[in-house]
Amino acid sequence: MPYFETADGTRLHFADWGPADGRTLVFTSGAYFGAEMWEHQMLPLATEGFRCVALERRGHGRSENCWTGYDLDTLAEDLAALLDHLDLTEVTLVGHSVGTAEVVRCLTRYGSDRVAGAVLVAGPVPGIVRSADLPEGMDPAVIEAANATMSADRAKFFHAIRDPFFGVGLPGVEISPEHMEYLIGAALTATPKAVREVSDLLVTLDLTAELPKIDVPVLVVHGTHDVWNPVELTGRRSAELIPDSTLTVYQDAAHGLFATHAARLTDDLRAFAAR
Template identity: 65%
Template sequence: MPYFASPVDGARLHYADHGPATGPVAVFAASAYLGHDMCEHQMLPLAEAGYRCVGLDRRGHGRSEDTWTGYDLDTLADDLHGLLDHLDLREVTLVGHSVGTAEVVRCLTRHGSARVARAALVAGVSPGLVRSPGLPAGVDPAVVQADDEVFRRDRAAYFAASADDFFAVHRPGNEVSPEYVRHLIDRCLTATPRASNGVRAVVAGLDLTAELPTVGVPVLVVHGTHDTSAPVGLTGERAARLVPDGTLKVYENGGHGLFTTHAELLTADLREFLGPGTGRAAVPAGAERTGR
């Protein structure tokens, strides 16, 4: 099971590395509360198609070390870039979901694009959600504070109550099994309370309005019409307008969990964005690469 040390404080961070050693590389930055395995419906089929897919477990998430410090956007972006350095990855496509899009953007604006060829922002919270001078149309901070109090009181109940809206199950075609919902909630609860609340604070203070115009790589923005966690007009549409080279794809009936409900469509769009794969078979089950 591969790990690397955070370049910031040496925290032990877990990552997955699937697919062939050569060919286009996609590096996945997951949503809040979840590890890289939330991307199974993208990483596995892309790896089988000849793409190298690397997924990071954010500190305090998945199998990565729990830390008390480091839940600020600069540190999280440094952790992501540290993985690129650790594996000496080049011509990477960064793929972020939700808060992972903020880590992708900050990684690019903080470290440049020497290792990165393009970026995909999926159901992103970028440029920001909460009302501030730079985001006058954002959500009322008082609403966010009240939501935080509910979250702190009972995370398990919070996730269960949010699941239907997360997947927009009331919309046509968005069918997810109760077993899968239970699985995802269980995975969310593996994120430590400190990490969970730390990442929520990042989202509450997020405003990337001034940074997005400085992103110097092509950007694919994917968003759902019925994303209640990050409404498309506040996030995806604005992000696509702010980046110099942005393409917006809006999925009809898509919620925040479109990585599951619209898995095949998202995988196909990522594959097109990545370019041709090597056509090589995926690494056999159990064949783990470390230290590359």
């Protein structure tokens, strides 16, 4: 069965597609999504012979609705526990948005014995909040206000940010209203507690000191029009701090590039995992 139990007794769900002996990619989703967000990457890659495993973090998707464990250390521990549970080796870790922070913390806390490489897609790492070391960062009060608005009415908030999230109107961006509504519906299945806790991670996130410790090749993928995690604050800084990294910037792509630029992302994942 595609479930396992973590050290604190939480039951987590994962999708496991493709042959057991294929080169393995392990996906961790952006905030509020489950495995469904990776449909257009996992299905073609699994069909081609890759093994594609997607963890649904606690409080998300079909994983257990729990009250605790949304700190970054525990979320990274959950990811490491999945690798142990399935006894996976030579894995390519793939994270989107908040999932990239889980990937980074998993590598720096648990090492790379099971990991061959990592892909950071549209992530907030190393951090987006204004500080003495990042004076051009975002005002934390702005992020806190957005989180409060979302908590008050998640459905309204998600619909309000829908178009900029996917980059509707940008050159070359094609996504149907139905597909966007499907993904909003999936995001709304995350529990209110998980939404609040995961959103609050961004207010204090700072992985600047951890990125230089990553000892596997890393592909950083980012869009030019990501208003949540602007590429100059995040993707480009990550690539500069990680010793063995490659930055790939998608012109006219926004935060939801996993859907709007699905085929290109799949191609990049395929090439990186098969290198």
